[in-house]
Amino acid sequence: xxxxxxxxxxxxxxxxxxxxxxxxxxxxxxxxxxxxxxxxxxxxxxxxxxxxxxxxxxxxxxxxxxxxxxxxxxxxxxxxxxxxxxxxxxxxxxxxxxxxxxxxxxxxxxxxxxxxxxxxxxxxxxxxxxxxxxxxxxxxxxxxxxxxxxxxxxxxxxxxxxxxxxxxxxxxxxxxxxxxxxxxxxxxxxxxxxxxxxxxxxxxxxxxxxxxxxxxxxxxxxxxxxxxxxxxxxxxxxxxxxxxxxxxxxxxxxxxxxxxxxxxxxxxxxx
Amino acid sequence: xxxxxxxxxxxxxxxxxxxxxxxxxxxxxxxxxxxxxxxxxxxxxxxxxxxxxxxxxxxxxxxxxxxxxxxxxxxxxxxxxxxxxxxxxxxxxxxxxxxxxxxxxxxxxxxxxxxxxxxxxxxxxxxxxxxxxxxxxxxxxxxxxxxxxxxxxxxxxxxxxxxxxxxxxxxxxxxxxxxxxxxxxxxxxxxxxxxxxxxxxxxxxxxxxxxxxxxxxxxxxxxxxxxxxxxxxxxxxxxxxxxxxxxxxxxxxxxxxxxxxxxxxxxxxxx
Numbered sequence: 276x277x278x279x280x281x282x283x284x285x286x287x288x289x290x291x292x293x294x295x296x297x298x299x300x301x302x303x304x305x306x307x308x309x310x311x312x313x314x315x316x317x318x319x320x321x322x323x324x325x326x327x328x329x330x331x332x333x334x335x336x337x338x339x340x341x342x343x344x345x346x347x348x349x350x351x352x353x354x355x356x357x358x359x360x361x362x363x364x365x366x367x368x369x370x371x372x373x374x375x376x377x378x379x380x381x382x383x384x385x386x387x388x389x390x391x392x393x394x395x396x397x398x399x400x401x402x403x404x405x406x407x408x409x410x411x412x413x414x415x416x417x418x419x420x421x422x423x424x425x426x427x428x429x430x431x432x433x434x435x436x437x438x439x440x441x442x443x444x445x446x447x448x449x450x451x452x453x454x455x456x457x458x459x460x461x462x463x464x465x466x467x468x469x470x471x472x473x474x475x476x477x478x479x480x481x482x483x484x485x486x487x488x489x490x491x492x493x494x495x496x497x498x499x500x501x502x503x504x505x506x507x508x509x510x511x512x513x514x515x516x517x518x519x520x521x522x523x524x525x526x527x528x529x530x531x532x533x534x535x536x537x538x539x540x541x542x543x544x545x546x
Numbered sequence: 547x548x549x550x551x552x553x554x555x556x557x558x559x560x561x562x563x564x565x566x567x568x569x570x571x572x573x574x575x576x577x578x579x580x581x582x583x584x585x586x587x588x589x590x591x592x593x594x595x596x597x598x599x600x601x602x603x604x605x606x607x608x609x610x611x612x613x614x615x616x617x618x619x620x621x622x623x624x625x626x627x628x629x630x631x632x633x634x635x636x637x638x639x640x641x642x643x644x645x646x647x648x649x650x651x652x653x654x655x656x657x658x659x660x661x662x663x664x665x666x667x668x669x670x671x672x673x674x675x676x677x678x679x680x681x682x683x684x685x686x687x688x689x690x691x692x693x694x695x696x697x698x699x700x701x702x703x704x705x706x707x708x709x710x711x712x713x714x715x716x717x718x719x720x721x722x723x724x725x726x727x728x729x730x731x732x733x734x735x736x737x738x739x740x741x742x743x744x745x746x747x748x749x750x751x752x753x754x755x756x757x758x759x760x761x762x763x764x765x766x767x768x769x770x771x772x773x774x775x776x777x778x779x780x781x782x783x784x785x786x787x788x789x790x791x792x793x794x795x796x797x798x799x800x801x802x803x804x805x806x807x808x809x810x811x812x813x814x815x816x817x
Contacts, residue, residue: 337645337652343660347618371645373669374608375696381608389614398644398669400691402698420671425646427673430719431712436705448701
């Protein structure tokens with residue numbers, strides 16, 4: 276999917292909502308556990324209930340891998356279900372991968388070719404040759420960690436490197452990499468004041484923003500400082516939507532939460 | 547497996563060799579491609595040919611994931627084969643994972659519980675709460691990236707952070723984390739002179755060392771600066787051993803390469 280197609284979808288749906296699919300079998304309605312593939316069936320129900328309100332889905336690979344081969348089958352079925360039924364949706368493999376060049380090429384093959392995701396999240400620690408193999412795929416997007424929403428973000432990401440914070444250096448350096456136009460960045464919503472600084476470095480890039488809702492970030496604050504003329508934001512919500520209820524009404528409640536976010540987004544887009 | 551058991555195995559085998567299982571279907575003897583599970587069958591042949599010379603095997607998850615569900619099945623069969631037949635061997639899931647707390651817990655579950663690896667490699671960028679969930683598993687080891695062997699290592703890992711290099715800060719900070727006694731570190735062999743500095747920070751930790759052989763690092767140099775009184779090193783070789791030949795003699799040639807390394811190691815241990 277091209278960036279332009281993503282922007283068009285945002286304008287059409289009046290939404291820049293990404294729904295995170297982090298399925299923990301302990302947190303879904305009990306009746307799913309009797310089905311052959313509870314993870315896929317739960318994801319399918321969430322997708323059916325929210326696909327007109329969201330522009331992106333983000334399966335979190337850890338929550339599939341934890342269930343071994345069965346989990347990987349659920350991941351395959353989930354991405355296929357989205358691609359087959361809602362090809363306009365932008366798909367994100369939240370995998371946080373990154374390794375030396377020939378290994379990163381294999382990860383890129385796994386997520387872009389074998390599973391047909393539009394994008395994958397990667398970690399920056401190993402530098403240029405660990406990320407460029409992902410960037411080489413045309414029509415695919417690589418979403419690199421910049422400033423995350425967890426407490427540990429302050430351990431290394433905000434360290435002072437020659438007068439600026441490490442995450443800023445990561446953003447700046449990545450702009451010089453080959454095919455850097457295929458980069459997006461993860462920026463946590465819990466630190467809305469940082470968006471002004473980040474937009475000085477990457478004014479045009481899309482930012483994937485976790486941390487709104489469950490983790491306490493404010494949608495309006497993030498938009499105020501982080502939005503650009505092409506919107507440039509994908510706001511992720513996982514637990515706030517998919518675990519809105521553990522009862523039979525879970526899908527309705529998930530839709531209600533997604534609708535609330537979409538309506539806030541529409542109001543921001545129209546203001 | 548406890549660290550003590552690993553040390554005993556090293557002394558008994560007179561080896562601190564780790565064999566990396568990075569199986570690319572384009573690089574293995576053609577007759578494997580006719581089998582139902584070429585990746586597992588190739589790994590099995592390599593393990594059969596080298597298990598008395600190596601103390602650890604390191605399947606690289608990317609090379610399994612690239613083949614989707616079939617690849618994950620090969621990974622499961624490979625780790626089961628090692629655990630069932632050579633329980634003394636230390637197993638490393640080279641996965642470079644790391645994410646917010648509840649996600650890292652799921653990755654830990656995937657590799658430590660579902661697949662029964664002894665250890666997993668992780669990336670440090672997201673800090674303390676992205677690594678501690680791995681450290682919470684008793685008898686399991688978490689091998690964190692410190693200074694890698696690729697060119698991109700110099701993009702961020704060696705940046706100056708308040709007068710010292712970032713990778714040193716990563717090493718120091720990690721020592722304060724809960725259950726940090728379960729940490730080992732990845733340190734590339736291509737920079738042997740760095741080992742002196744690293745040993746000042748983590749004198750007792752095991753270091754997993756890629757980059758000897760194919761990537762140009764010297765075994766004797768690494769041992770000179772990096773070895774401690776419990777050896778404290780696992781030297782990885784992947785391509786140099788598993789792709790020693792693409793012909794019918796691939797297993798013999800792999801054994802010959804492993805034997806060469808084991809003999810060098812025995813000489814160093816006895817000197």
